[in-house]
Amino acid sequence: MTAARGLATKREPQTPHQFEVCIVGSGAGAGPIAYELARAGIDVVVLEKGDWYTEQDFVKDEQLPRHRVFRSRFDEERHVLELPDGEGGWRRETTAQFWGGNIVGGASNFMSGYFHRLKPTDFRLASIYGVIPGSNTVDWPISYEELEPYYTKVEQLVGVSGRVVQHPHLEPRSTPDFPFVPTVEHPIAARFDNACEALKLNPLPMARAILSRPFNGRMSCEYSGYCGSYGCHSGAKGSSRAALLNHAVASGHCRIIPRAKVYRLNTDSKGRVSSADYFDAKGESRRIQAKIFVVACYAIESARLLLASTGEKHPKGIGNRHGQVGKNLHCCAGGTGHGVFKLDKLSAETARGLKQRGPFFNRALQDWYVIDDKAAFDKPVKGGTLDFVFDPPSPTSEANALKWQEGNLLWGTPFKQKLKAHFTQSRDFKFEVFCDWLTHDECFVSLDDEEKDKWGQPVAKVRAGFHPHDLKVAQYLIDRGVEVMQAMGADEVWGNVFSDPTANLVAGGCRFGVDPRTSVLDPDCRVHDCDNLYVTDGAFMPNGGSVTPTFTIYANAFRVADKLLGRLKQA
Amino acid sequence: MATEYAFESGLTRRAFLAGSGAAAMLLAAKPQLSWADTEFSITTRPQGFDVINRAIIEAVQLHLFPDDGDGPSAKDLNAYRYLLWAIEDPDNRIDEDRQFILQGAAWLEDWADTQRGRSFLVMSWEEQDALLKEIAKSRAGENWLSLLLYYLIEALTLDPLYGGNPDEIGWRWLEHQPGFPRPKAGKSYLDF
Numbered sequence: 089m090t091a092a093r094g095l096a097t098k099r100e101p102q103t104p105h106q107f108e109v110c111i112v113g114s115g116a117g118a119g120p121i122a123y124e125l126a127r128a129g130i131d132v133v134v135l136e137k138g139d140w141y142t143e144q145d146f147v148k149d150e151q152l153p154r155h156r157v158f159r160s161r162f163d164e165e166r167h168v169l170e171l172p173d174g175e176g177g178w179r180r181e182t183t184a185q186f187w188g189g190n191i192v193g194g195a196s197n198f199m200s201g202y203f204h205r206l207k208p209t210d211f212r213l214a215s216i217y218g219v220i221p222g223s224n225t226v227d228w229p230i231s232y233e234e235l236e237p238y239y240t241k242v243e244q245l246v247g248v249s250g251r252v253v254q255h256p257h258l259e260p261r262s263t264p265d266f267p268f269v270p271t272v273e274h275p276i277a278a279r280f281d282n283a284c285e286a287l288k289l290n291p292l293p294m295a296r297a298i299l300s301r302p303f304n305g306r307m308s309c310e311y312s313g314y315c316g317s318y319g320c321h322s323g324a325k326g327s328s329r330a331a332l333l334n335h336a337v338a339s340g341h342c343r344i345i346p347r348a349k350v351y352r353l354n355t356d357s358k359g360r361v362s363s364a365d366y367f368d369a370k371g372e373s374r375r376i377q378a379k380i381f382v383v384a385c386y387a388i389e390s391a392r393l394l395l396a397s398t399g400e401k402h403p404k405g406i407g408n409r410h411g412q413v414g415k416n417l418h419c420c421a422g423g424t425g426h427g428v429f430k431l432d433k434l435s436a437e438t439a440r441g442l443k444q445r446g447p448f449f450n451r452a453l454q455d456w457y458v459i460d461d462k463a464a465f466d467k468p469v470k471g472g473t474l475d476f477v478f479d480p481p482s483p484t485s486e487a488n489a490l491k492w493q494e495g496n497l498l499w500g501t502p503f504k505q506k507l508k509a510h511f512t513q514s515r516d517f518k519f520e521v522f523c524d525w526l527t528h529d530e531c532f533v534s535l536d537d538e539e540k541d542k543w544g545q546p547v548a549k550v551r552a553g554f555h556p557h558d559l560k561v562a563q564y565l566i567d568r569g570v571e572v573m574q575a576m577g578a579d580e581v582w583g584n585v586f587s588d589p590t591a592n593l594v595a596g597g598c599r600f601g602v603d604p605r606t607s608v609l610d611p612d613c614r615v616h617d618c619d620n621l622y623v624t625d626g627a628f629m630p631n632g633g634s635v636t637p638t639f640t641i642y643a644n645a646f647r648v649a650d651k652l653l654g655r656l657k658q659a
Numbered sequence: 660m661a662t663e664y665a666f667e668s669g670l671t672r673r674a675f676l677a678g679s680g681a682a683a684m685l686l687a688a689k690p691q692l693s694w695a696d697t698e699f700s701i702t703t704r705p706q707g708f709d710v711i712n713r714a715i716i717e718a719v720q721l722h723l724f725p726d727d728g729d730g731p732s733a734k735d736l737n738a739y740r741y742l743l744w745a746i747e748d749p750d751n752r753i754d755e756d757r758q759f760i761l762q763g764a765a766w767l768e769d770w771a772d773t774q775r776g777r778s779f780l781v782m783s784w785e786e787q788d789a790l791l792k793e794i795a796k797s798r799a800g801e802n803w804l805s806l807l808l809y810y811l812i813e814a815l816t817l818d819p820l821y822g823g824n825p826d827e828i829g830w831r832w833l834e835h836q837p838g839f840p841r842p843k844a845g846k847s848y849l850d851f
Binding site: 139141145147148149150151152154155157158163310312313314318321443445446481483484487488491496497499500501503504505507508511512 | 722723724725727729730748750753788795801804805808809812813815816817818820821830832833834835836837838839840841842843846847848851
């Protein structure tokens, strides 16, 4: 296909139906908007690039993630990624790593659903800790208190299971506890609790966006052990699709158009968005009109769409008057660690317990959410969260990793013995460290000059530089995780800090704020100089908090949905 | 020496990737093979591996995963038949694995001939083992074995639906607990 073919022309037939609100994307930032508006009787249309699947499609087959069945294909769509080359320059590659789930419901179909709220401190990093030189840290234009009711709403509507435990960094809550009791716990959790108590730490049951009992037409968790990176068969996982979009559609006021790839927002002489152009399943360009547009197609892609949508009033792209679109992108800084337990060293009963698959580890530590340790930092700094988790089962990938021994290929009986020992004689437990990825001038999205997607559109280029402060914080937290694993009696323990961007959990790029010169969105997540355009995925976040951002994306989208309801009711 | 040259120069894309890690860039640079004319499903039966190549590859697979009294052998895993099926997968066809595997079998025979003056197939187990260790010292040789092992592992741990791991023999040996619901005909990864 040539670049020009399929692009909209002036004479193009337009979709006759008039929608009040058009939403681009269907993940965590889109679902709450569609849900709230449709249920209030407002006609919304959701344009999703990928296909529409249901619970029945989510079989537990390692081939699905291996062949990236639910994600955009590298040969059709990719990103240009620029990483530090270690010599002060940048090395350029192309990647499909940022596609976290390109179907109705987006990446929320494949999340693990570790749902931590942000804390009041995350909204005021600049005021509390000061701006670290080289970073672009700002305070949020809203407070934790303004978002709190929406966290509560997510817990109830999307379904969050957990148990509140008092600890020094617990954020204020308007409800005493989660609406759903915790999911079933793995025996390792008790071992973890004992180790933490010995270390005088506060082991926390981790809240999960997974139903522990049936709710709203969804079944409770089946404990197949194939959760994160796999689609949920029972509907227990609180994906945007299962928890929200299905109900929005059932209301009769929400239409989802799958395989609709939006490539441009058209603006009128006043600078307002008049229509969206998308490629349909056949690759033909179609146009859709609405009164209000909401973009929520993943931080990188939302910035790309705004940058690609130039117009008379928006010569550099919508919202980009001050060159802010795509800027201040952030990932989750941190790293991972492992503790390996040799089962033959344990009692038969303990070993049997550790081998169980199905129940969740579900433990977290937030003792170092703020680090006040003069030995490491001369003043208090923002720290982070340690999540103790199981990697999703992928025996084929695990076995393949074992075939290398000190750089040489291992085969024959020695390889078989290594495989057997790994699978039957040991158990690997993992922890993940989440800390802030400081925003700065070398982490941003722009349009690439060379690479095009299969529709002939310029792809997003992600420059992903990191701030050295993040590595220092991450290392501090990795060391604490290693200490916990050791206290648990792991036979082998190690941890690594990452400076590469996370493949998922990317946010920012259209941050919200009061000052149009340093932000793209106003406090309601409306584009500063475009009255009828909102961005409601993770792009709005000035910083990600030291947790996975999905919970906050959901909560904020519910907050914006309320603003939209108010606006539409007035009109 | 001609044979050695063949090993050293015969780097396929995958062979090169093992060293460079730049998977994405190379895939982008490489022209896409046309596979649209071939229907690929879980019942596909590819042609073209003759009796000699089959014997060589089955023998090598047995060295990679021998019948050593502990766990299934390559033969028990149905590894050869699985390999023939899996290399026709559209992604794997783009990687040109089929060509590389056939080429490697020819190289192995060449090497056996020039080094020992005999076919790999008539050698004793110990002689075959020594020869495989020799070729593993070259990068292409190691990559060839690694690719065979890659598919063999798939035959060990993927769902039996795909032709390996018959009766869950691999899972039972590794005490692996599969998830549920399992894939079935009409719900394989090729059906999405």
